[in-house]
Amino acid sequence: MNIMIIxxxxxxSGDMLLGSLxxxxxxxxxxxxxxxxxxxxxxxxxxxxxxxxxxxxxxLRFEIGHDHSHRTFMQIREELLERLPVAVRxxxxxxxxxxxxxxxxxxxxxxxxxxxxxxxxxxxILDIVGIAAALDWxxxxxxxxxxxxxxxxxxxxxxxxxxxxxxxxxxxxxGCTVRFTGIGAELTTPTGAAVIRALAEKAAPPSDVVVRxxxxxxxxxxxxxxxxxxxxxxxxxxxxxxGQTCYMVEADVDDMSPEEWEAATQRIFAAGALDVSMTxxxxxxxxxxxxxxxxxxxxxxxxxxxxxxxxxxxxxxxYYALSRRVLERREFTVETKYGKVxxxxxxxxxxxxxxxxxxxxxxxxxxxxxxxxxxxxxxVDRVMGQEETGRDS
Numbered sequence: 001m002n003i004m005i006i007x008x009x010x011x012x013s014g015d016m017l018l019g020s021l022x023x024x025x026x027x028x029x030x031x032x033x034x035x036x037x038x039x040x041x042x043x044x045x046x047x048x049x050x051x052x053x054x055x056x057x058x059x060l061r062f063e064i065g066h067d068h069s070h071r072t073f074m075q076i077r078e079e080l081l082e083r084l085p086v087a088v089r090x091x092x093x094x095x096x097x098x099x100x101x102x103x104x105x106x107x108x109x110x111x112x113x114x115x116x117x118x119x120x121x122x123x124x125i126l127d128i129v130g131i132a133a134a135l136d137w138x139x140x141x142x143x144x145x146x147x148x149x150x151x152x153x154x155x156x157x158x159x160x161x162x163x164x165x166x167x168x169x170x171x172x173x174x175g176c177t178v179r180f181t182g183i184g185a186e187l188t189t190p191t192g193a194a195v196i197r198a199l200a201e202k203a204a205p206p207s208d209v210v211v212r213x214x215x216x217x218x219x220x221x222x223x224x225x226x227x228x229x230x231x232x233x234x235x236x237x238x239x240x241x242x243g244q245t246c247y248m249v250e251a252d253v254d255d256m257s258p259e260e261w262e263a264a265t266q267r268i269f270a271a272g273a274l275d276v277s278m279t280x281x282x283x284x285x286x287x288x289x290x291x292x293x294x295x296x297x298x299x300x301x302x303x304x305x306x307x308x309x310x311x312x313x314x315x316x317x318x319y320y321a322l323s324r325r326v327l328e329r330r331e332f333t334v335e336t337k338y339g340k341v342x343x344x345x346x347x348x349x350x351x352x353x354x355x356x357x358x359x360x361x362x363x364x365x366x367x368x369x370x371x372x373x374x375x376x377x378x379x380v381d382r383v384m385g386q387e388e389t390g391r392d393s
Contacts, residue, residue: 001245002212004135005205006145006196007231011187014127016217016230017195019060021134022047024215024232034133037083040122041065050218053227057216062123071121073100074112080125084132091132091199099128099194102171107159124191131195138234142298144205145196147179151187166190172197183226192230202302206245206321209235246274246324247301251314252281254289261290264311268292271307272300274324295324334387336379338365343384355384 006017022028028045035043042065050059071080076096081089097111104111135143150165150173157166164186165173172193181187212234219228237245256264265276273294283289292312296304301319308317327346334341342358357380359373366373 001141001237002139003205003209003235003237004138004140004143005233005235006143006200007233008146008148008188008192009231010223010226010228011149011151011219012192012196012230013189013219014124014131014191014195015060015062016219017192017232018127018130018134019047019058019217020215020230020232021131021138021217022060022215023058023217024138024213024234026134026137030137031130031133034084034088034129035126037085038080038125038129040080040125043122043126052216052218052229055216055227055229057218057229059218059220061220062126064122071125072112073097073114076125081129084129085136087136088129088132091135092129094198095128095132095194098172098198099168099190102168102190102194102197105171106167127191128195135199140234142201143199144203145176145200147177148173148193148196149179149181149183149187151181151183151185153184155186169193175202176200183223185221185223187228201298203247203298203319204321205235206237209237211235246295246297246322247304247319248322249273249294249296249301249304249308249317249319250291251308251312251317252283252289252291253312253314254281254283254287256290256313264292267311268294268304268307271303272296273304273307295322334380334383336376336383338369338371338376338379341365341376341380343380 006012022031028047032045044063046061046063048059050057073096077093081092081096084092100111100114103114107114150169153164154161155164155166156162164184165188166186168190169188172190173188173196176193176196214234215232217230217232219230221228261278265278268276273296275295277293279291279293281289281291292308292314294304294308305317305319308314327348329344329346332343332345334343339361341361343355344358345353345355347353357377362373362376362380365371365376
């Protein structure tokens with residue numbers, strides 16, 4: 001599994017991030033091939049090597065021909081992105097969508113009517129599509145971001161003088177970790193913020209990774225005493241051969257009615273938990289309590305943590321990465337004289353098969369027919385034994 005860690009050392013903009021991905025290894029020829037799918041008019045890509053505080057980095061800029069069109073978000077989505085390769089289009093649409101939503105909220109207009117001159121026109125379109133294409137070429141499975149630095153002061157826009165960071169940038173970074181600085185410059189642009197908002201995982205990156213490559217992109221502006229760099233680090237995560245990287249979410253509760261736990265666990269499962277368990281705990285001052293644990297994927301971490309905090313009375317939750325190994329499995333149904341019963345079959349590391357009837361089905365048949373669960377289970381075992389004998393013969 002490949003992950004990308006975006007480290008906006010001195011800030012992040014579309015051209016700084018794209019420059020870092022090219023510096024890391026994405027060929028310009030690949031980007032030029034992707035750009036041919038979009039009718040955006042004439043342009044040229046210029047790259048050069050620059051030393052920033054002794055660190056070699058790539059300076060990227062686009063030379064745009066005469067382009068006076070003011071495209072709306074709907075036009076970009078339906079006209080410019082439509083012919084892109086599927087993976088590139090999907091990523092680019094995610095970035096454009098959050099960017100358009102932020103601009104719409106700031107300017108008070110419908111999302112589809114946001115004019116793209118408000119977010120940088122053609123050069124930003126090329127930045128976003130180029131970033132999507134580079135991440136696809138580098139085969140990035142997940143993206144993480146470190147704290148985003150924000151400058152101060154004011155800057156000029158088509159709407160007049162606005163504060164730094166720009167209102168759209170602040171809107172995009174809601175819920176993200178930022179770092180306020182005293183630098184009087186726009187360190188993070190809406191395009192850079194949109195990439196992080198749209199693509200970055202909410203959780204911290206895995207703790208143990210192998211660094212494969214690193215690239216640096218620089219901004220045009222030279223700021224005294226400040227490294228105007230954005231760094232991209234490509235890493236490989238190596239879980240166990242048959243393992244999965246997951247997260248454990250934990251919380252301790254000592255003031256919740258026992259009647260409410262059933263609903264709480266159901267909501268945590270619905271939020272994406274793979275497993276939920278509860279154990280008795282002795283809390284501070286000797287009070288009895290409950291410790292709840294939920295295992296989830298990295299994609300579901302944010303929703304599972306929120307569900308734990310929303311549906312229990314805990315005021316805090318812990319989470320950490322762990323490896324999870326799952327046996328090979330399949331599900332099927334068998335027909336018995338009492339009706340259909342779902343079966344789960346797993347294969348052990350030694351190759352042995354184990355089958356188990358779905359208890360819910362056994363219980364429902366038991367209630368419907370007024371017979372013990374054990375009798376239904378015995379019937380399932382008989383049918384399974386017959387099927388196994390038939391296969392052997």
